[in-house]
Amino acid sequence: MDEEFGSVLSAAQSVLLILPQNPHLDWVASALSLSSSLTKSGKSTTVACPTPMTVEFSRLVDVDKITDRLGDKNLIIRFSDYDASGIDTVTYNVENNQFELVVVTKNGAIPPAVKQLQTSYSGVSADILIFVGVKDRNQLGKLNRDELFVGPKMTYIGTSQPQADIPVIAALTNTAATSFSELVATFLEGRSLPFDQDIASNLLYGIEATTEGFSTNNTSAGSFEAAAICLRRGALRHYQQAKSTRSGASQWRHQRDDTQFVQREGGHQPQKTGPSTLGATPIISPSQPQSIPATTIRPQQPSPDWLEPKIYTGRTVV
Structure with missing residues (x-):
């Protein structure tokens, strides 16, 4: 087909x-x-x-x-919340190629207000x-x-x-x-x-x-x-x-879920505890600077024979 x-x-x-x-x-x-x-x-x-x-x-x-x-x-024109029994006739005029719809009400009836006018299509x-x-x-x-x-x-x-x-x-x-x-x-x-x-x-x-x-x-x-x-x-x-x-949003939500604390019985929240300090190197506070003695490193002096000219001496082996 x-x-x-x-x-x-x-x-x-x-x-x-x-x-x-x-x-x-x-x-x-x-x-x-x-x-x-x-x-x-x-x-x-x-x-x-x-x-x-x-x-x-x-x-x-x-x-x-x-x-x-x-x-x-099709254009549909309606009057919202208006009693249709007050309308006598509906006619139209065409002047200068302009279309006019005329709604004539009965004697003593209140004409529909402009704000009641509604239009739609079908x-x-x-x-x-x-x-x-x-x-x-x-x-x-x-x-x-x-x-x-x-x-x-x-x-x-x-x-x-x-x-x-x-x-x-x-x-x-x-x-x-x-x-x-x-x-x-x-x-x-x-x-x-x-x-x-x-x-x-x-x-x-x-x-x-x-x-x-x-x-x-x-x-x-x-x-x-x-x-x-x-x-x-x-x-x-x-x-x-x-x-x-979508994957990024899901991962962000999981990260947020991981940071939440689950309430224990009695309504108390567990306190966050830091890592154990047993056996750890003590941390030096920036507000209490520690003085470290300077160690002077002296250069090593070579032996005196290193500074003398080198003379090669040959020997004859019998």
Whole structure:
């Protein structure tokens, strides 16, 4: 279905990528990367998630663009804490190409105040929906609305097939793949879609996070091949930096724990005792300097024959 997925995606002009509640880092990385690539190819894209992003995802490029809204096709205007029975009619005018909405209240009714005016958006305006790791509708949380499943074509990305309550017409799947980022990296490379350093860095981060730096048993040849694709595109390795930061914080916490004293029974804390001084060299206090007698070292004088000229005397032995 990969070819069909690519064909459906190529024909779309606007794309909505939807993540499940509390998604894995790999899923977020793959969604952002595909969205960025499609945007650079001229399409309108949005990434939505029902739950907010945590600090875990802060190193991902464009993570701040993830929204919790499905779309902005329809503008909704409401008056907060206002009795709707006081409204008579609602009309609109267009003057000088300016739109005006007129709310007419009944006789004796108090018109709504400006501070009561609230606006929001609803409606999915995308041509295609891409469910990233969403296997069933229950994982959509507050985004689980009927309007989501009316109109747009539905597709899926994952390492397994979605449930029947999400009727997809195409999917980017591979049960042998280790991560979603591996799937997206191979897909972008195969179809020659925009694939810059930021996209490569996100995908490599997703691959490394899933395989824990290529150390898990499910790390496959495909993992290394996808990582090589990303590195050739100039990917930066954020996973090692994030791991070092977490390890450093953990080690600091352990050091703090080691310095704490455990209270004994009765609520008394043990007193810290210094090392034993038995048999140790006494320490001289700086406030009480000790005088050390100086020892004069005199140079040794050579014997007198060393100062006389040397004369060699030969003897004949018979």
